[in-house]
Amino acid sequence: MHIAPERGRELAEEVFGAEKWALLPSESEANFYAIPQDKAIYLSYAGLASLWCVAHAAFHIADIASRDQRAAKQPGQTEIDIGAKLAARRISDYLAYATVLFRADRDWPIELPPPEINPSFDTAGGRVNNVFFGALSWILLHEIAHVHHGDQKLIPVHLLVRQEYRADDFATRWILDEAGNGLHREFRVLMVVAALTWLFLQEKVVGIGSDHPAAILRFREAATLFQMGDRSVGLENAGYILKAVLDPTTPAPQFDTPKQLFEWVSRRLEALFPVS
Numbered sequence: 001m002h003i004a005p006e007r008g009r010e011l012a013e014e015v016f017g018a019e020k021w022a023l024l025p026s027e028s029e030a031n032f033y034a035i036p037q038d039k040a041i042y043l044s045y046a047g048l049a050s051l052w053c054v055a056h057a058a059f060h061i062a063d064i065a066s067r068d069q070r071a072a073k074q075p076g077q078t079e080i081d082i083g084a085k086l087a088a089r090r091i092s093d094y095l096a097y098a099t100v101l102f103r104a105d106r107d108w109p110i111e112l113p114p115p116e117i118n119p120s121f122d123t124a125g126g127r128v129n130n131v132f133f134g135a136l137s138w139i140l141l142h143e144i145a146h147v148h149h150g151d152q153k154l155i156p157v158h159l160l161v162r163q164e165y166r167a168d169d170f171a172t173r174w175i176l177d178e179a180g181n182g183l184h185r186e187f188r189v190l191m192v193v194a195a196l197t198w199l200f201l202q203e204k205v206v207g208i209g210s211d212h213p214a215a216i217l218r219f220r221e222a223a224t225l226f227q228m229g230d231r232s233v234g235l236e237n238a239g240y241i242l243k244a245v246l247d248p249t250t251p252a253p254q255f256d257t258p259k260q261l262f263e264w265v266s267r268r269l270e271a272l273f274p275v276s
């Protein structure tokens, strides 16, 4: 309802309809899933905590990198190095916690400040929560699609995989189709990438699995729907986040446009997450 408010009525009337759907907690490892015949969607506490930590990292990476990129550079400097600032904000500790949650639920680390409840929107805590809810929206829409399409579990693997692509396609199009070409689209593209960043991290821990497409294939499909301009701030920040979380050590060349940065990072992901 919040990620694509222009389609709220359509979601309520044409997708949810008159029947009751259930949104339920689960105590499993970090994961989200749907049981279509029950019209039920399950969110694990571990999954919410893990996704929030990725949102926290995503906001701070984008915040630091976009400020540094716009600040005056030293003569001859082509790269920005945000490592020290990320360390000061303990981003790798949040990502480490996000990662262990893919194996099993764990208590919130005592040394990490937890999510703020109801921070005002114009604070860092408010922005982080906004990224968290934005990324969660894409994941929820993916699960909503499984219920909406009446997807099955006990079918051949190639059909399971096809259901997953269809659910991703539903979620990405739902968010972007009526987004226009302004800042709403930039923000929404970034939220899809934040969710996909979480999926890449999950795959690094638990592997590809036979019933889902590889994260890189899901990323490719979503990225073809972005349709952003050369100077897209959404793609720029998406590039910083993917690079800092998934490929922090590779030196990056100089880019003329945000789109070139995003395309370079996309090629790096193809190399880091090869599909056989």
Ligand SMILES: [Zn+2]
Pocket: 142, 146, 164, 167
């Ligand atoms: Zn799915």
